[in-house]
Amino acid sequence: MKKGLRCAGFVLACGLAAQAAFGRGFAEPRPLAASKAEEQALKVLADMYLNQRRGMMSVPTDDGRFLRMLIETSGAKHVVEIGTSNGYSGIWMCLGLMTTGGRLTTHDIDEGRAKLARENFKRAGVADRVTLVMGDAHETVKQLKGPIDILFVDADKAGYKDYLDKLLPLVRPGGLIIGHNAVSMKRQMQAFIDAVTTNPELETFFVNPQGTGMSVTLKKRKPIGKP
Numbered sequence: 001m002k003k004g005l006r007c008a009g010f011v012l013a014c015g016l017a018a019q020a021a022f023g024r025g026f027a028e029p030r031p032l033a034a035s036k037a038e039e040q041a042l043k044v045l046a047d048m049y050l051n052q053r054r055g056m057m058s059v060p061t062d063d064g065r066f067l068r069m070l071i072e073t074s075g076a077k078h079v080v081e082i083g084t085s086n087g088y089s090g091i092w093m094c095l096g097l098m099t100t101g102g103r104l105t106t107h108d109i110d111e112g113r114a115k116l117a118r119e120n121f122k123r124a125g126v127a128d129r130v131t132l133v134m135g136d137a138h139e140t141v142k143q144l145k146g147p148i149d150i151l152f153v154d155a156d157k158a159g160y161k162d163y164l165d166k167l168l169p170l171v172r173p174g175g176l177i178i179g180h181n182a183v184s185m186k187r188q189m190q191a192f193i194d195a196v197t198t199n200p201e202l203e204t205f206f207v208n209p210q211g212t213g214m215s216v217t218l219k220k221r222k223p224i225g226k227p
Ligand SMILES: C[S@@+](CC[C@H](N)C(=O)[O-])C[C@H]1O[C@@H](n2cnc3c(N)ncnc32)[C@H](O)[C@@H]1O
Pocket: 056, 057, 058, 059, 082, 083, 084, 085, 086, 087, 088, 089, 090, 107, 108, 109, 110, 113, 135, 136, 137, 138, 154, 155, 156, 159
């Protein structure tokens, strides 16, 4: 019994140490809020990181921060996500969209996770810039209209190639297609990886290869001639 208690104490101490190391849910350097709106969203993200990760398959925090940067720096106005889960990556992307005046259209098939996502979008203060589409995204994406500035795919891995085939025509030249888990689940999404690395109209590289990995694909613009 005493040994059991010591063991539980050790586990608790490790948990607290890990939590302290992660601050309020973020690895260093921690994101800093420059506005009340940003502060509200970051607080919710930290809470989700600490209390809602189980079963949600959310992107690692670094990937969320990187997505926000891509959106903000490219001025993206229309971002499409396949695989909402509880809205963790969606809220990161909304942090970028808050500054571009853009919108997120996100798709999921699971009502339980989508319900949680709606609650999270609301308390993060981003619900008014998100459209959550319920159902099998292989079907529901057929209703999307272009142009799409950034397409972020993070759902059924074997389905990535089908999403690419359906949505690449809607991605604007200069837009991005991002495939999550491109390293950790490379085998399951091989058809997609082959497609984005062999098409001369596309330029692809991999980020965060030590982690789950993301493929980032540029739909090339046409050259505009001599300056
Ligand atoms: C890896 S999780 C998404 C995590 C989320 N992007 C995040 O980081 O917060 C994958 C999600 O894709 C959804 N999904 C799987 N197959 C789908 C399909 N055919 N259509 C729509 N959503 C699907 C699952 O229900 C799940 O919530």
